[in-house]
Amino acid sequence: MTRPARARIDLDALRHNYALARRLHGGRALAVLKANAYGHGAIPCARALADMADGFAVAFTDEALALRAAGIIRPILVLEGAFDADELRLANRHGLWMVVHHEHQVRMIEYQPDLRGLHAWLKADTGMRRAGFSTQAELADAHARLSASGKVADITLMTHLARADEPDQTATTRQIAAFKALTGGLPGDRSLSNSAGVLGWPAARGDWSRPGILLYGADPMPGAGHGLIPVMTLESRIFAVRGVQPGDAIGYGGRYVADRPMRVGLVAVGYADGYPRSAPSGTPVSVDGRPSRLVGRISMDMLTVDITDLAGAGVGSRVELWGRQVDVNVVARAAGTVAYELLCNVKRVPLDYSG
CATH class of the missing domain: 2.40.37.10 (Lyase, Ornithine Decarboxylase; Chain A, domain 1)
Structure with missing residues (x-):
């Protein structure tokens, strides 16, 4: 007798949750598939969403390359960005979008002669104190250098919300305000909302959302009632x-x-x-x-x-x-x-x- 333990994965529920996230947020949505789609299987989940998702997001380049090898052609954003120049060139050859969140990554792009048409997501640190440029001057300088490099096709401005799953706290309101202040006057799309941002913070809505845990039917907000279906x-x-x-x-x-x-x-x-x-x-x-x-x-x-x-x-x-x-x-x-x-x-x- 085969051992009966198993995890049943409902891909219809995954598609339902993605559609709900996109509808709530408006704009476009990158389905986050990092960590093997939060344990659900990145390749089957990507294939299930391939005809409806605006793109995907993963943690690091190897996760993105596995999706490319499986035939996924939609945009894929690498959230940690490149760790070295060889990886940056490899990512560029596969058309990956790359987060840029510190000075070394800006220099890598500037110094690579064979980069072309890179889609850069420039990250602002608005209060999480983990990754990103913390001051308006630093962010504006990075934006100007990427724009002038001749390697970058476009720049999306992004941040990450640290406490969006706590609706009674003011931290998210402060982060939204900080993001507006840091990015004021800079051209490019905006992306603030993770899952909790999509569900609970209309003021954080922008051009792109990045739903993760909500795709899999686990509501990150206190209580329930958002209509998510467990995958x-x-x-x-x-x-x-x-x-x-x-x-x-x-x-x-x-x-x-x-x-x-x-x-x-x-x-x-x-x-x-x-x-x-x-x-x-x-x-x-x-x-x-x-x-x-x-x-x-x-x-x-x-x-x-x-x-x-x-x-x-x-x-x-x-x-x-x-x-x-x-x-x-x-x-x-x-x-x-x-x-x-x-x-x-x-x-x-x-x-x-x-x-």
Whole structure:
């Protein structure tokens, strides 16, 4: 019998979420496919969006080249930009768009004699203090030098929002204002909005958005109601059942102790598959479509769920770890992390595509 753990990937849901992001933001949208499309498979996701996406974004050049090798011809933005001159030339040969966020990258472009028609995305640091030019003078100087280099076809001005998923904070309002001040008078398209910016900050809308986590149906904003559909369903099945008595400890470390007679289902999925070891007892799961919970510590290859009150549940019962019935954000909060990490960490299980 084939091990039943798998991640089901609904490409129709991916297309729905992209269309929703583009409609909310207006303008054009780069579908962010970095980190293997947040664990969903970059090439299948790119192919699913190829006829509707304005372009794609990845973290580094190798991710972009894998998409090109798979036949993806839409624009691809490399968010970290080039690390050296050889990479810059390679990216240019493949028509990749490159983020420029520090002085060394500007000089690389200026000094390469064989660059032609580069699409540069010039990054302003508006408060995240991670990458980008921090002052108006620095940004204007970089813009002027790129424009004068003869290597650059056009320049898009961009920034990244650090706290857009916190709608009650003023940090995003300050970043939007800083971006306007830093880029005032400079020609070029504008791009500010990540997923949370698209969903919660109309003032951050520009010519281009860069939706990431929302494409995969994990809402980055508090609450819900945006109409996103989960793309991944992580699931497995119960392959053994046992009874435990009050006082019995379940799993490594004996962290969960039964306080009543229980039926416990052993599920074929664990932290080696990407389910978080830090998820505590009580974290929600779904068994045959009915709510249940984890009991005991997560093991490498398996975990245990409470089926005491689920009549008919047993060997062969389907267990959803996250998906349409169990919100991945709820699991992430229980485990002390974020949905981004959970989705990116899915491994070893097969990805089954539909749509």
